[in-house]
């Protein structure tokens with residue numbers, strides 16, 4: 001295979017240097033996250049190329065190394081031995097070819113013949129074709145060279161359009177498959193290709209498409225087996241009430257078609273988009289998403305950085321046909337202390353149940369007994385200021401049967417709230433919360449609910465409390481772990 005490295009090494013060096021300079025400013029920001037994946041500085045969006053290679057976990061990401069705004073996309077790179085402690089690596093891809101000169105857009109990674117292959121979208125503005133699929137290869141998992149024969153898919157298929165991006169590749173039996181996001185006539189689609197060698201691709205047709213209400217173009221499709229079925233994830237553009245979907249169904253490798261059974265929004269937080277999954281050597285299906293959103297205000301830009309990833313989550317298919325998301329168990333390593341409470345009766349209007357606990361990096365697991373809670377809304381107050389002017393609420397609305405995250409008094413940044421319906425009928429509700437310096441991720445309803453939000457409180461707003469509106473609520477159990 002002929003590889004092409006002309007000028008690439010020098011561009012990568014310049015990009016790393018620019019990030020190094022901006023990092024001096026970024027590190028002064030009190031909102032730099034402590035245990036989430038971020039670049040050292042400047043802009044990042046989608047996670048790309050998630051893979052375990054030679055025993056180590058790799059995460060690449062969409063990266064603009066020259067400013068804290070989106071720009072010509074590079075691929076940033078980090079690795080980890082345990083999904084908890086991450087190490088920065090040199091930037092892996094820079095746009096430098098006729099077919100990717102305006103950006104190395106999102107894509108995926110696979111191992112083939114002991115080498116690490118990146119399959120990504122080359123993007124060129126005001127050009128036809130605007131988006132093509134490309135390959136880059138590495139022997140050591142750090143230094144990548146672009147394939148001389150790029151692009152490996154040089155034009156969109158008849159069923160697609162100019163928006164033709166974000167290849168996700170996997171192996172089934174002895175063949176490689178690639179799903180690419182596109183849309184035609186305002187119908188979002190995932191189109192399928194197959195290959196024996198990752199270089200020569202055969203078009204197999206439309207694997208799945210919008211049912212009419214699932215958006216006009218499907219960004220970042222991902223397809224994988226989960227339990228007895230398959231799951232297709234995509235981030236549809238212009239879908240009315242969802243940003244990222246998971247669709248449970250079945251893929252027939254014979255007909256090359258995916259049939260939909262159930263779909264819903266994957267994460268109901270305000271800051272979640274373009275996730276990707278991979279399978280690790282323990283057989284787990286792990287998902288990481290971009291923990292921000294297009295168009296949102298990002299206050300950290302004034303410190304020369306923008307964007308982060310969610311915590312890695314393990315996915316499972318439940319008996320009711322829905323997917324559960326659980327933060328990977330390795331995250332328990334971050335716990336450095338434990339506060340525990342049982343049978344705590346929380347009354348309306350009373351406060352300071354947890355006055356000993358303060359912090360901006362906490363894991364909290366609280367379970368309320370619903371049969372012994374008369375209150376209409378009860379839960380947690382996080383990142384509270386002493387004067388009560390700042391707080392982020394995570395609570396259960398018992399009337400609407402919804403988990404709510406309300407950051408309207410959360411500090412800087414867009415002030416809004418979001419909610420998710422609880423579907424399991426249970427006589428208790430558990431809220432599992434990960435709080436970092438500028439994020440809050442909430443899991444509930446047996447993993448059926450995940451909500452990711454960025455928040456930008458004053459660094460001094462560090463209080464935590466439990467609360468109940470209109471009556472009392474019984475906390476069956478509460479654990480708070482300050483995190484490293």
Ligand code: FRU
Nearest residue numbers: 046062073105106165219274
């Ligand atoms: C999704 C996305 C992808 C594209 C990338 C560009 O957030 O728009 O479709 O490849 O970002 O950075």
